[in-house]
Amino acid sequence: MLRQALLVASRSGGARRVVRTAPFTGDVVRRFVAGETIDDAARVTGDLTGEGLLVSLDVLGEDTPDKGHAEANVRHYVELLERLGAAALGTRAEVSVKLSAIGRTLGDDYALENARRICEAARSAGTTVTFDMEEHTTVDSTLGIVHELRRDFPDVGAVIQSYLRRAEEHCAELAYEGSRVRLCKGAYGAPTAVAFTDKEEIDRSYVRCMKVLMAGKGYPMIATHDPRLIEIAGALATLNDRDADSFEYQMLYGIRPQEQRRLAAQGAQVRVYVAYGREWYEFFMRRMAERPANLRFFMRSLVGR
Ligand code: FAD
Secondary structure (H helix, E strand, O other), rough: HHHHHHHHHOOOOHHHHHHHHHHHHHHHHHHHHHOOOHHHHHHHHHHHOOOOOOEEEEEEOOOOHHHHHHHHHHHHHHHHHHHHHHOHHHEEEEEEEEEHHHOOHHHHHHHHHHHHHHHHHHHHOOOEEEEOOHHHHHHHHHHHHHHHHHHHHHHHOOEEOOOOHHHHHHHHHOOOOOOOOEOOOOOOOOOOOOOOHHHHHHHHHHHHHHHHHHHHOOEEEEEOHHHHHHHHHHHHHHHHHOOOHOOEEEOOOOOHHHHHHHHHOOOOOOOEEEEOOOOHHHHHHHHHHHHHHHHHHHHHHHHOO
16 A cells, blocks of 8 residues: 555655655665766766676656657767767666657657667667666557567667566567567556556566576566575576576666675676666655665655654
């Protein structure tokens, strides 16, 4: 119930105004958000890649209401990719993009054209793009756009959310040669008609999806902080004779940083999803919804303890 309330609050303009204007939210937000500017993103990327970790950068901002905002977001991504290109990091630093940030509400064709511009900039920078998955109502549209983009940019990454009942079927469709697929549990609310809502069921679905992806010919990107699922991923990789460079683990910036380094020290590829930008509210609230400990930490900062 708390999770649902926080997910609803993540979409509320009033709650956004209260949280955004509270000066004491700064430190708590910084735990999950790398900063507000390209310079912040470049600094954190340099630090993480210097430690042998990989990075996926997300420019915060979603549900853009008009072409002006969408265009500004596309230009920001292009500028960011130019910076990454100049740093010559290759695919060690890629970008993650939400189609809602680049104009999906204004039509799939418009979002597709904007996505193409970002993919072209990524290609020039020698790196890749992964398209985040958002609300369940947008899954078909996102997979359709990713499918279209892959005709010209085969390395475009797709995301599957294990809480969706169709996740395993989608994994099977996407487990082909060269296909980069991020598997996560799913961070949005979804009705039981389309999604598992019980944690155990979501985890079991995650394992089924991993089995399909690890046995397939694609490149699985195992995005979770769940110790049990990370262990199962390692076992499935061994079972399927996968080399360490044929899949990767992914975790969010600020969550289980020691585990990220532990896995990397063992020779695994670990990519850290680094979100930055001024529009941090929705992303931050989803992190609060995921874990009561994060919420307690946040509430303590509100009362100044
Ligand atoms: P949870 O069930 O939340 O946590 C499982 C266990 O992990 C916990 O019991 C605990 O042991 C450990 N853990 C979790 N958080 C912490 C913490 N703060 N500190 C210590 N231990 C912790 N969702 C989408 O809907 N679309 C996307 O495109 C998307 N992209 C993502 C990309 C990446 C790289 C990652 C890591 C997540 C992404 N997500 C996305 C979010 C994802 O769907 C989950 O909401 C989020 O990862 C939390 O789920 P979990 O797998 O960590 O499991």
